[in-house]
Amino acid sequence: MLLLTSILVLAVTVLSIPLVERVLGRNTGWFAAAVLAALTALIAAQAPQVLGSGEALTYSVPWMPQIGVEFHLRMDALGWMFTLLVTGVGALIMAYSTRYFPPGRRLGFYLLMTLFAFAMTGLVLADDVVLLYVFWELTTITSFYLIGLSGPGASRPAIRTFLITALGGLALLGAVVLLVVRTGTTQLSTILADQSWTQDTSFTALVAFLVVGAVFTKSAQFPFHYWLPDAMAASTPVSAYLHAAAMVKAGIYLAMRFTPAFGEVLVWNTALIAFGLITAVVGAVFALQQHDLKRLAAYSTVSQLGFLIAVIGIGTPEALVAAAAHTVAHALFKSALFMVVGLVDHEAGTRDLRDLGGLARRMPVTAGIATLASLSMAGIPPLLGFVSKEYLFAGLLGAPGGPWAGVLAGAVAVGAAAFTFAYSFRFVHSAFFGEPRGKRRAEQEDVHEAPVAFWGPASLSALGGLVLGLAVPVLDPLVNGVSQDTTGTAAEAHLLLWHGFNPELAMSALAIGLGALLVWRTASGDSYAGRALLPVDGPSVFERIHSALISTGRRVGDLTRTDTVAFHLGTPVVVVLVLATAVLWLGIDIPAPAGQTSRPLDWLLVGLMGVAVLGAVLTRSRLAALALIGVAGFTTALWLFFLGAFDVALTQLLVEVLTVVVAVLVLRRLPRRFHPVTRKRSALTAVIAIAAGSVAGVAAFALTGRRELSSAASYFLDNAPEDTGGTNVVNTILVDYRAFDTLGELVVLGVAGLIIIAVLRSTDLLPVHQARKPSVPVTNPVFEAVPNTVLMRTVAKYLLPILVVWSLYLLVRGHNEPGGGFIGGLVGGSAFALTYLAASSDAAARIRLAYPTIIGSGVLVALGTGLLGFLEGSFLLPLHAEIPLPGGEYFHFTTALIFDVGVYLVVVGVLLAALNELGLESGDGTDRAAPPPSPPGTSGGGNADETAPSSEGSGATAAGVDTTTTGGAR
Amino acid sequence: MTLAVTIAIMVAGGVYLMLQRGMVRIVLGLLLVGHAVNLLIMSAGGVFRRDQPLLGINPPDWAADPLPQAFVLTAIVIAFSIVIYMLTLAASGSDDDTEDVS
Structure with missing residues (x-):
């Protein structure tokens, strides 16, 4: 329960920050610090249970039960230690931030800092690998924003940091997925307790490799180390919290957490x-x-993180004791030092050592804090850093792989420790002692000590190192608990300041001696600072790799970057051909056909199709091609009818008619003939086309029709009347079973209609093509539009109401007999197409219905019906009612019918849009005013040679001589 | 077999048209390929059962698979909306030519 409370308290704190910050401004830090301090006390109070009895606190609640992911929280000694670090150091940094920033609003900073505290706490308490991963990434993201918060100059460092740590996040995700798939559980403690998966050495090595990737990137290990100095673009509180005490420790935590599994894996060590x-x-x-x-x-x-990683790699209980102790020591002295950096920067106006010096006189307290923290860092007794470094040395001496390995590790560690001593000395000496230096010497005279609220947090941190150093045995239960949690063996360690003369003490002394020598030889680092040791630095290497990657991506894209449409259309076809060839080469087992698939009459359709397609391919006349494709479409409709799909055949038939109508409206704006292509190209495309056709045919023959009715089909056929009250199974699938598909389709259709309107509002239609203009004298009777169209108009006049009524009838009966919303809508649309084609002029042809509204209302009707379904439990679930009719009969009413009305409206709306937008001369159905109409029949001539004849006599739809018009006045 | 031959013819013709110059031919090719794919979906349902799935008229014993029919019905209407959209593009702008070189 405590675990949940902690997480919830932090979450609520994050959410309340916007409100609190409005009142408190930069002092919001006090609020956050108070919350974190209270949590620290609360968690510290759990020590008797977690450390004393060795029982972990756990909490779990289902999170994503379908995939077995639970919100598992668990706090053992390891989790306890890291949680305390996060909340404790967090409290100090939050308090420090109140004085670091000038007065004013700090919403982004505090929001992100508390969010980070939340994420980090979640990370170290998570006992579910998915949860762990989520929190892990959340820390990466908050870090990115916190660095970026410092202004434009910080954006590249923020991105570099983010990319590196996100790379590690991906590695962690890979490890998580592998572990979950292999072990079948997402609970971390179960995965680590059940070690059966570690028997598979190559699998273990792979997972270890991925975890190492995550650890190294997060904890800034070589060669990813450079992101940490790079991230110093962030403000100092951010650096102190994320990049010293907490976030970079996430990698340390992960390494320690996985030690039970990898402690004896050679790759890991x-x-x-x-x-x-x-x-x-x-x-x-x-x-x-x-x-x-x-x-x-x-x-x-x-450097310190490197020590920690190395000693964790040893994997013995003693080594993990050292790692635990040093984690605590480092968090204390490093957060103090960062806060000191902020204090110096704030008061002296610079943090460049060349411009500092002698600050101890002006800022004695800060100097004291810095000295205390640096002594701990350098490993000088009696501070905690000394004790932890002694144990580090002891742990490293136990490196696996024979005595020489231990000696080598120890020697390298002593070398690094000597440099540690030197830079610790440099930190304190160059800043606080000696004489003021550099160009800011004069200004150093005015420097004052920071207010107590500013240095207070830093002093607590630094004093912590001293107190814990003097009373180091209090850490015994903690370090032993951590060693128990990570290696399964309690180390029985007793931390002591003084434990006699032993190799570690000698190593400490040697490190200090060498360090002192280094300080002396390099004038405390000055003679050596600023010299380039390597020809490159991390960020520039990163940028080079980054831009190389981007340009490689661009080059890959260039391979297919062309405006030639045919290339884009042809490539997928060719790729499919290659795949098909591979399949044919390998061969597959094909079951026998499930029944008689061919009937004699079918060959008629094959022949019809062959003729139509051959003609369409060979002709160079647009109109002929359109007509022949129309024939192919009608043949398809016949095929569908042969196959027992009456509704579909009807739909196909109607769509074919309307396609031809719309295409004709377009064709008259284009040249008569297709653009010519070279003979070579025709031959190549013919080869591709024949190959594609053969593959499609073979696939259709070999891969379909070789099984009995599918279970889904059987279900529909057996249950449709009972489930839906309809006997037209196809229609029930459309409006009952799979209404969501239909809704999606409806929206696509409606959007297509709206896009047509939008495109033509922004681009003008082509004028009617010159070649299509009449070349006969204007006195010719074909120009007399009104008399010429009288037959069609009369027919259309009487047919329109009949067609509309019939379309509504088709709509209503669709549930039981052929019909339905699509077919009804298409019939209704054809009625309008007929009146349109029969009209004698543009003005008369225009259909004055607000078709965008019709489309929209259709979608809304369908959606509304879907929402009604919630009354019975789910979206789009049809409701049923028996409505009594006079005479004792009942009419079965279902909301699926209303849904079908929505379908009907959208189909009609889109057809109206196409006719009106494409049909009128200006290409604009509503907006543009037509020229003043002349009296019908009187002004036929005179303007036949204009580019865009607009008067009624030669209007678009009535242009009887328009060679492409199939209906109309002809 | 017959349906497979039909599909072969349509795909060959459709692909040939799609790879030519000019939006209108591309549209016509797409129409053909679309029809062919619809027939392929029908074929996947099994073409040896050819009775209408209208249970008020036929018993379900030899009724065709209704699921591909529903899919194809949807597909026909969507293909139609795409075709009229592409035709609109062909008729706006300058010409329906899709290539700069002659």
């Missing part, structure tokens, strides 16, 4: 020890080189 020690040395050497106090502290963090 080798990688951690080797790279940890390299990082320790690299970080320490670079730290001594820095002029900037903050970068010095950052490189020092890198």
